[in-house]
Amino acid sequence: MRTSIATVSLSGSLTEKLTAAARAGFDGVEIFENDLLTAVLTPEEVRARCADLGLTVDLYQPLRDIEAVPADLFARNLRRARHKFALMRRLGADTVLVCSSVDPAAVDDDALAAEQLRELADVADDFGIRVAYEALAWGRHVSTYDHAWRIVEAAAHPALGTCLDSFHILSRGSDPRGIEDIPGEKIFFLQLADAPLPAMDVLQWSRHHRCFPGQGGFDVAGLVRHVLRAGYTGPLSLEVFNDVVRQAEAGPAAVDARRSLLMLQEEVGAAEPPAPVVPTGFAFAELVTPDAQPLAGLLDALGFARAARHRSKPVDLWQQGEARILVNTGAAVRRDGTRLAAVGLESPDPAGAAARAEALLAPVLPRRRAPEDAPLDAVAAPDGTELFFCGAPGPDGGWRSDFADVAHTPAATAVRHIDHLALTQPWHHFDEAALFHRGVLGLLAGESVDVADPYGLLRSRAVGNADGSVRIALGVGAAPTDDTAHPQHIALATDDVVAAARRFRAAGGRLLPIPANYYEDLAARHEFADGELETYRDLGILYDRDDRGVLRHCYTLTVGRVFFEIVQRDGGHRGYGARDAPVRLAAQHTAGTAG
Amino acid sequence: MRTSIATVSLSGSLTEKLTAAARAGFDGVEIFENDLLTAVLTPEEVRARCADLGLTVDLYQPLRDIEAVPADLFARNLRRARHKFALMRRLGADTVLVCSSVDPAAVDDDALAAEQLRELADVADDFGIRVAYEALAWGRHVSTYDHAWRIVEAAAHPALGTCLDSFHILSRGSDPRGIEDIPGEKIFFLQLADAPLPAMDVLQWSRHHRCFPGQGGFDVAGLVRHVLRAGYTGPLSLEVFNDVVRQAEAGPAAVDARRSLLMLQEEVGAAEPPAPVVPTGFAFAELVTPDAQPLAGLLDALGFARAARHRSKPVDLWQQGEARILVNTGAAVRRDGTRLAAVGLESPDPAGAAARAEALLAPVLPRRRAPEDAPLDAVAAPDGTELFFCGAPGPDGGWRSDFADVAHTPAATAVRHIDHLALTQPWHHFDEAALFHRGVLGLLAGESVDVADPYGLLRSRAVGNADGSVRIALGVGAAPTDDTAHPQHIALATDDVVAAARRFRAAGGRLLPIPANYYEDLAARHEFADGELETYRDLGILYDRDDRGVLRHCYTLTVGRVFFEIVQRDGGHRGYGARDAPVRLAAQHTAGTAG
Structure with missing residues (x-):
């Protein structure tokens, strides 16, 4: 009995996947479409590589959303299928997986599904290809293996059979005994997977997936409003556990937790932090790097011009249109390599934005600047990125006045x-x-x-x-x-x-x-x-x-x-x-x- | 409005949790029982630490499986509760969470539940403690907040109220509007958590939780038998994806995958690898260490005697009763520190065990031994632990004959x-x-x-x-x-x-x-x-x-x-x-x- 494995079941590049499958002794592979699209090998090269490794290409998968659709849409689907069949010939694959449609345009009409699948099989046959039709457990109209088989049976085309997938069958709780009623030669393919049972009971949900209010899908604020209307005067207490929180450092996690509660209190009217000030654009993005040269080359080729230099720090301002990139070669940040370290956000009210951020426990950053620099409010995002709240350039200068223009050829306009x-x-x-x-x-x-x-x-x-x-x-x-x-x-x-x-x-x-x-x-x-x-x-x-x-x-x-x-x-x-x-x-x- | 957080929602020691909660600005904490049990601080010290940090102890949780049980069991439960109430006084907590029972001994009798909770509240009252009764979403007989409230109302005791938990209420899909009908002063506590919705649909189940046959809960072999009876002659193909497989190295993952398929083939009678040879005991456990001294001190204090030394390698055999520990100071393994590197398994048929292992793709280890050593079959487990299959010591020696006895005081007999x-x-x-x-x-x-x-x-x-x-x-x-x-x-x-x-x-x-x-x-x-x-x-x-x-x-x-x-x-x-x-x-x- 031959064994096969889908390339999607292994990690890495397509080459790595094929090598691993062959070394482990598999006879063949199912080639997953995305693994081919992302591969640098041509279909012919993939075919040759498989042959060298002693692997057959048992299945190409999947064609999706093919059947039971209006005629014009089906014509487009057939056009797409022809492209794929031609590709499969180059790949040396003779069976294609067609999953039952999840397209909202598909109609609940088995006769139409059978007719269109027969037409598809006719085209496939011209390419020497077999079509294996499989019921996805979440298919729009066809979600069980016996339903898929009835359609295949009705279509009655030698190049059309069914594909069985243990996950799709057993996850639905279907009775697998009915499989024995399908003629063996019409079962074109068998895909196997196991899965833990039960998927998720409420105890597991509670133990592994609670999260802080505002991070999930519950209307926690609505519930709190009812409790407050009942006259409750005790504390709002968080009882949250999940696999991430159990591992996260306690200090930052506690801050996140309280921020979530502050937002909840604001939502139910029990707290009034300063109102949010929504940013209106990007003032700049700041890159820090130990070596400005590669970035300078990149920015120059992109059409940016080095338009200005900070008056007191080793920071260049590159500009093109309204895009401004700061390149910072300050020594303090060298060890981390080249990274995006700060973002300037245009704000209609920088002081208000900073007050909001501080009230919601965002770490306020020290203003490490020379005495002559413009004041800039900044906070740290959870990933450490510095967020600067930047006002419009006005009579008092703004952040741009910290930079002195330098002579430059005009930027491109792309x-x-x-x-x-x-x-x-x-x-x-x-x-x-x-x-x-x-x-x-x-x-x-x-x-x-x-x-x-x-x-x-x-x-x-x-x-x-x-x-x-x-x-x-x-x-x-x-x-x-x-x-x-x-x-x-x-x-x-x-x-x-x-x-x-x-x-x-x-x-x-x-x-x-x-x-x-x-x-x-x-x-x-x-x-x-x-x-x-x-x-x-x-x-x-x-x-x-x-x-x-x-x-x-x-x-x-x-x-x-x-x-x-x-x-x-x-x-x-x-x-x-x-x-x-x-x-x-x-x-x-x-x-x-x-x- | 005061804010609080359960210690279970933060990681680390109790001290770390309390410090993090206080620094983030919470007013109080719920102390989770396990966090107290595992703490080195006494209850009085926890109370003092909380006071120093400006935290109140808002809740102690939980008392479980208390109510609606036969009288003798309830008497034992009350005894347990008295212990906990005394503890809570030392802790400075005045409210205890009682979760609805999941005990199989609990009966579906609201009147009995109310009567026993009233009795519990009476005892609690003597300690100055309030009892907050909460419906667990998976409670045996009481699983909704309105049901818990009806029982509290029927018990009618001033020291008995209800605790509401947003997770337990919203995960059940209960209508939270009914909360407004509960008198505010009878809502003793409010616990908040959010959670992602939906818990798990079949698409998510498929995308994140498929696993190789034999690793989950599906009867994959049963399904395959039906497919084979139908006359299917194509390959058995694995189509598995989950978050772990997507990250695992492709080589070992492919081997695991094929081992799973080999076991499946054996189960359905499509392959006949050598039969398993179940080990009958531990021959030895082998520790490798860069420095034998700490282990020698430990084994000596445990009552082991250094009974023998390997004839050609720097390996000591420590023995007590039938427990044998090898301590290996071979230079090749020094960099990894002290660890458990190998296990000797007593086997009625070492060659058969090794043949089985090899057929199931276990990596067979080279026999790195001196010419005079006894032959020993070994394979590597997935974590790298070497598994040796050891026959009974016989005329041909066995593994023990590689060791020469050394003079020693007899081992203890513990x-x-x-x-x-x-x-x-x-x-x-x-x-x-x-x-x-x-x-x-x-x-x-x-x-x-x-x-x-x-x-x-x-x-x-x-x-x-x-x-x-x-x-x-x-x-x-x-x-x-x-x-x-x-x-x-x-x-x-x-x-x-x-x-x-x-x-x-x-x-x-x-x-x-x-x-x-x-x-x-x-x-x-x-x-x-x-x-x-x-x-x-x-x-x-x-x-x-x-x-x-x-x-x-x-x-x-x-x-x-x-x-x-x-x-x-x-x-x-x-x-x-x-x-x-x-x-x-x-x-x-x-x-x-x-x-």
Whole structure:
């Protein structure tokens, strides 16, 4: 009996995965689509590598959201499938996994599902490929294996069979005896996984997943209001335990805890700290580095000009449009390498913002400055990043007056302003960080999303103001060892990412190379004008589209812990390219750093 | 409005928790019972420390499993409560939390619950204490706040009120508006926590918690049998993802994965590796150390004699009864400090055991030995521990013949044999380790239990043979940084732990000091003969009782990563003292190491 393993079940690059599977004695692999998209090997090279290692390519997976959809949508799905079937031939894979649809556009119509799957199998057959249809446990209309089999049976096409997955079957509590009624030759594939039972009872939920008010999904404030209306006069007491809090240092954890309670008290009207003063933009981002040269080269190629120098400190101001980057070579910070150390936030009321921050227990930073410097209020975020509250430049100067202009050639005009910053949080402070930015800065928090890195799962959560002029993506690695392993970045907004990328490259800059496989997937996914996709591939521009518009973006190589992104948003796209993040992360593991 | 935090919500020693709470500006604390039991401060000292820090002791928690029980059990519960009320007066706490019972002996009788809670409140009143009754979300008969309130209302005692906990209320989906109908003065306490929603849907379960077959709770083999009966001839393919696998090194993970599949194939009759050969006892435990002196002192005080020396290597054999400890000072292992490096397992068929291990992909170790040494089959466990399969000493010698006897005074007779070993697993290999010991050695695995350490939650899972002559407790820290932070230990079986402990101490050995508060809790929990408890307290002996008997045990200080436990089991007690583990762990953080 042959054995196989999905590449998604092992960590690392595709090459590392294949080598590990072969060494452990597996006969074959399922190639997971993302592992191919992020690989530097072509499909032909993957095929050859597998052959060298004695591995067969048993399955390519998955095709998603194919069946039971309106005709025009199905036509687009077939177009995408043809791209993938052609790819599979180059890869040497003869079976494709089709998961039952989760598309909101799918309808509950088994006859339509069978008809469209038969049509898909007909196309697959032309490529010598078999289609294995599997019920996802959370499929929109098809979520059990017997339901999937009834559709396959009705479709009655020799190139269409079913795929069974022990997780999807057993997690639903389905009776597996019915499997024996399926003809063996119509079971095209069997995927195996176990899982702990029960998934989560309320005791485990309580023991491992309590969190401080405002970090979870309960309406704790609503409950407290009822208790206060009942006439309760005792203390508000936190009883929280989870695996992170049990390990976190007690001092900072206690501060987080009390900040959460202060925000709760404010919400129920039991406390009135100074109102939040929402920042209105980025005044600057400050990089500290032991060696200004690699950053200077990068900023110069990006079109920035070294416009000014601090009057009393070794800090240069680089500017382009409204984007201002400070490069600080002060000796005190040399040991940490190149990193994003401080953020200047434009504030309509810096003193009020600082008072709010202090009332919510943000550590207020000493004003380490020369007597002639402009006063600047600053606090430390949970990850140690210094946040400066900067007023508009006025008669009294403001922070910009600490800098003396230097002669420079004018900056380019590709970059408009800072689009967003991405800061990696220490493992113990991720939930706290979102609460901090909401409470202290008055920003809005988005959903937390999982992002697959080749060496672990990351979480990312964006905070920002209402008009999007301040956006910070908070990220965290899957384990405490990752605290400083993942880079930070500064994303720069442009109106024309192609022009900006060309300009950067012409000036000697190097963009992060993106695997060719990514662009083949884009071709399957969307239609492009002649030459458009080739331009993106040539430059390493990533492309994401949602119902609000299009995001085009590319990345520089990394210096220390820092890299730059160039972002073009069209049609009101508000995202950060979460779909592209695994590609970027894998490419960064491959590329290493620029300096 | 005053704010408070439960000590369980912060990490570290009680002193660290109180300091952190005070510095963050909390007004008071709830003292969690385990934090007091593990503290070196007396209740009076805790009270004084809180006063110095400006903290009130707002709650002592919890009293569990009190109400709605038969009269004789309730009398014992009242006795326990009186102990705790007396303690609370010394602590300066005037409110106690009583959680709704989870005791299987509790009956579904609100009138009885009310009557017994009224009686409890009467006793509490004598001590100036108020009882706050709270519905646990997983209470046996009382699990909602309104139900708890109806019982409090029926009891109608001024010293009895209710405690509300946002987690218990909101996790049940109860409507919190009903809180407003409770008179405010009868709400004695309010505990707040948030939690993520939803607890766990099937998509999250799939994405974060799939595991290899045999590591979870699904009947994967049963499902595979159905698939094979259907006539399926394709590969068995693993599709597993979870947060650990995504981070684990690909090479070892692939080996684990295939071992899991081999065991599954064996279970369904699709593969026939050599049958498991279950070990019948511990031949030896081998410690490696850069400096034999501290271990020699410890073993000598424990009553071991240095009975023999290896003919070709710097290894001493220490023996007492059937317990054999090897101390290896070979230079190759010096850098890692003192640790448990190898285990000799008595095997009825060493060659067969090794063949089984090799078939299940256990790394077979090179036989690094002199030409005259006895052949010894060995494999590496996932944590790197070397497992030697040792035959009975026979005409051909066996492992013991590699050692030459040395002159020695006879060993003591307190220790009979090795009771069990406790090995800390690398974070990425915990589930794998249990599967390895089951599959490769044919041992049985117990349930996985959570153990609270002051600085994080540990997991522990025991594997052993049927008669208990081989028992290994596999432990893992809560995060990868803890890989080597937690000690390993060798537990030695004795018939009289008191005599063994006295002997050890008289010989100059130092036992781990156990806080006095632990013994106050024992006094509340059980009745003891005159002087018995004082003896345990004096020596640092821990005491656990279940329906199968009594466990008495004590610990030496730690040398490197290793300490010894002395264990007396009576009446068939099979446990490992999981209730005592948090006390031991906290005491070890306080005590540091012996050498």
